[in-house]
Amino acid sequence: MRNVIIIGSGPAGLTAAIYAGRANLQPLVISGLERGGQVTLTNDLENYPGFPNGLGGFEMYQLLEQQAIKFGAEMLYEVVTEVELKGEIKKVKTTDQVYEARTVIVATGSNPKRLGVPGEDQYIGKGVSYCATCDGFFFSGKHVAVIGGGNSALDEGLFLTRFAAKVTIIHRRDRLRADAILQERAQANEKMDFIWDSVVEEVKGQGSVNALKLKNVKTGAITDFPVDGVFVFIGHHPNTDLFAGKLQLDEGGYLVTDRRMRTNLAGVFGCGDVQDSVYRQAITAAGTGCQAAIEAERYIAEHAGKAYPGR
Numbered sequence: 083m084r085n086v087i088i089i090g091s092g093p094a095g096l097t098a099a100i101y102a103g104r105a106n107l108q109p110l111v112i113s114g115l116e117r118g119g120q121v122t123l124t125n126d127l128e129n130y131p132g133f134p135n136g137l138g139g140f141e142m143y144q145l146l147e148q149q150a151i152k153f154g155a156e157m158l159y160e161v162v163t164e165v166e167l168k169g170e171i172k173k174v175k176t177t178d179q180v181y182e183a184r185t186v187i188v189a190t191g192s193n194p195k196r197l198g199v200p201g202e203d204q205y206i207g208k209g210v211s212y213c214a215t216c217d218g219f220f221f222s223g224k225h226v227a228v229i230g231g232g233n234s235a236l237d238e239g240l241f242l243t244r245f246a247a248k249v250t251i252i253h254r255r256d257r258l259r260a261d262a263i264l265q266e267r268a269q270a271n272e273k274m275d276f277i278w279d280s281v282v283e284e285v286k287g288q289g290s291v292n293a294l295k296l297k298n299v300k301t302g303a304i305t306d307f308p309v310d311g312v313f314v315f316i317g318h319h320p321n322t323d324l325f326a327g328k329l330q331l332d333e334g335g336y337l338v339t340d341r342r343m344r345t346n347l348a349g350v351f352g353c354g355d356v357q358d359s360v361y362r363q364a365i366t367a368a369g370t371g372c373q374a375a376i377e378a379e380r381y382i383a384e385h386a387g388k389a390y391p392g393r
């Protein structure tokens with residue numbers, strides 16, 4: 083019997099592990115496939131407080147994990163396949179085993195949405211990317227397209243202008259969703275231009291991406307638009323498939339939590355991007371991870387009188 087099982091190993095899950103560890107709860111962290119989560123895709127985290135010279139995303143994961151282990155967290159590099167979260171004893175199944183705990187902290191994060199068009203999967207890593215900081219460098223002097231009209235598309239598109247000769251934003255409407263300040267910066271950047279009212283119908287290439295088949299949604303016109311790469315920033319999918327029908331999710335599939343990181347089931351908490359469609363920052367994920375662990379500790383203290391000794 084565990085006190086706390088934390089599902090996910092990004093900044094939210096590992097911060098929860100640090101706090102739960104320091105509360106002597108000896109948490110079990112089940113990492114999932116992508117150890118460290120999305121932050122590991124970031125080359126250089128320049129806005130994480132306390133690191134004026136920046137910090138590599140993977141380095142951040144390693145440091146967080148090290149810190150969690152130091153305080154008694156146990157890491158399990160497995161994938162959760164099923165959960166039973168009702169009642170006093172929660173069950174978390176992996177491919178190998180069933181683990182039981184008084185509390186569960188869900189920190190499963192989110193993943194970038196895909197376009198779902200022919201050629202997209204085939205050319206991932208060969209011109210199709212979901213991470214400018216990871217792949218931008220490979221497009222030095224090239225022409226890339228960015229799909230989407232939100233903050234991510236413009237933010238990442240602006241970042242890409244550091245490398246690419248030209249960045250074309252392709253948006254399905256004639257108005258951007260992004261904040262005004264980003265729109266102003268994008269309009270003022272001479273490396274950027276826009277294609278409006280258009281969707282990608284196919285990613286084309288020969289060995290690597292060389293064009294996008296575009297459809298103008300107003301006129302119906304189909305064109306082949308030559309590019310060397312395409313970056314897709316059309317939002318994120320929270321990783322909540324495991325919890326469908328078991329925990330309350332909102333219309334976007336995000337885990338619903340209250341201000342104390344509680345889900346609709348007693349003893350089950352959520353933190354990080356899985357419950358946050360708005361901020362999605364490493365620092366906010368870490369903050370909610372801290373909250374979730376403190377709440378799990380309180381829950382155990384209130385419901386069991388005291389924490390279960392050890393594992």
Ligand code: NAP
Nearest residue numbers: 230231232233234235237254255259315316317359360362
């Ligand atoms: P988002 O705000 O949901 O924007 C997604 C964009 O992709 C929208 O313009 C949407 O078009 C378009 N889109 C969605 N599905 C599409 C599809 N199938 N085909 C073509 N286009 C599609 O997502 P986001 O930009 O990732 O931002 C998510 C959150 O993170 C936001 O709250 C944002 O403010 C925040 N964020 C902030 C910053 C920053 O402040 N610097 C940076 C990144 C993200 P429509 O506009 O037509 O819906």
